[in-house]
Amino acid sequence: MKRVTFEKRAKISNDVMNYIYKYIDTNINIDELCLELKISKFHLHRIFKEEFGKNIYESIKSIRLEKAANLLITNRYSTITDIAKMTGYSSQTSFLRSFKQRFLMTPKEWKNGGYKEYSNKIVEKISTNSQAIDFSNIEPSIVKMPEIKGYYIRHKGYDKSIKKTWQKLQTWIYTNDIKEYKQMALHHDNPIITPLEDCQYIAIVVLEDKEKASLDFLLPSLIIPKGVYAKFSLSGKYGDVIKLIQWVYHTWLIESGYETTPNPSYTIYHKNHFLSDDGEFILDYYLPIRYV
Template sequence: MKKETLEKRDKIANAIMYYVYTHIDTHIDLEELSYDLDISKFHMHRVFKEAFGKNIYESIKSIRLQKAANLLLTNRYSTISNIANLCGYSSHSSFIKAFTKRFDMSPKQWRKGGYKSYSNEIMKQSKKAMNSKADFSRLVPTIVKMPEIKSYYIRNKGYNINIRETWQKLQTLILNNDIKEYKQIALLHDNPVITPLNECQYIACIQTDEKEETLSQRVPKFKISSGVYAKFDVQGHQGDILKFMNWVYHEWLINSEYETTTKPSYIIYHKNNFLSDDNEFNMSFYVSINY
């Protein structure tokens, strides 16, 4: 397939995903979206599945249920029906059925502590996370308003060791083009605390104002959403990151009285554990919040 065709397909797939995230709590009109993109619905679905490994409807359901899983914990005074409506479900029963199928427990069971056992099973998929002794209980975030970030990226299917190879490819691009000023950013399309690690969409990105024409010919571009975020500055070893994210979503967020949104969390690396010889990281973690 020609490089121009691949770039065009990546642009379409990213436009669809961006639309889904920004309209997740409303009616998503794929007919209208295909019209705006000037492609057929059939072509739109095919391009999306090739890029993300699942169809658009599966992605919509996954994002809505991830949001519901968080809202059930952070919106303590909302009824399950309220949360179903907030996540785009018009039927209480269809929401319960979809949630139970996804998490192997009802929303009520999840709310009463089931989320802990579910997340612990996911944590067990990473030996390094299970061996982590890090303690984040005294960590306090700063609340910041972040601008939109335009980045170049390579997508990695799965939160796994393959991420190192993905970062090495981006690093090769940086060195080959003698880029001096840049940021390394990881965009987490899926919440690895409640999504099996082999199913997570991990996006390795670089943000730079240099060599735009050269970079855009080699790798696709993506916009990271602007908004209000809780920013956590964290240092540690590779296995500490999953444990940290588990703490953010299932301890800090629950006790903070904030709620998260459907905007993906992201990491700005000051030291990238996937590229460092000692597997250590120094990062700022951003989680989107409302109050």
């Protein structure tokens, strides 16, 4: 496959995935997407399937259910019907059936605590530190964040193989002589709900040099939405981040009086454990919130 063809296919696939996440709360129309991307439906489905290993409709269904599972935990003032609508379901019956098929329990059972055992099993798989971490002394700050444009590589799976993706981005940084930048990760999927092998982890470089930012790079770009976020600062090692995310969703958010939104959470690294020699990190984790 020619390089230009490979890059075009990768861009189409990433554009489709970004579109799905952006409009997951709506009735996503593939015909409109084809018009926007100027590609036939046949080729769109084929390219997406080859890139991600499943068809577009399977991906939409999976993302809807994972978003719903997350909102059922955190948005205690929203009804199950509200959650279904927020994640693009027009029929509550269809939502109930799909949810039970995916999580082996009803939305009500999940909301009433069934999620805890489910997520504990996922966290145990990735954490090398079996000891519990006390996050109760972390006091988040509430911040208003602007839109952020970044160049990215999408990585499937939430595990140590993410290091290879960051090494590619680091090579890209050196090759393009980029001096001023931030390293970020966009968490489209909640790794305490989504099977780790299916998580979409987006490794991002944000250019802070205005001259460099105006150049046309081969890597795809995305816009992280502006909004109000709870910012949690943490230092640690591999496996600690997922424990923080679990605490944020399962404890802090429920007790705080805030609710989260369908927008993704993200991380800004001050020290990236996937690239640091000692395997340790310093980061800020941003959770989108609203007050009901």
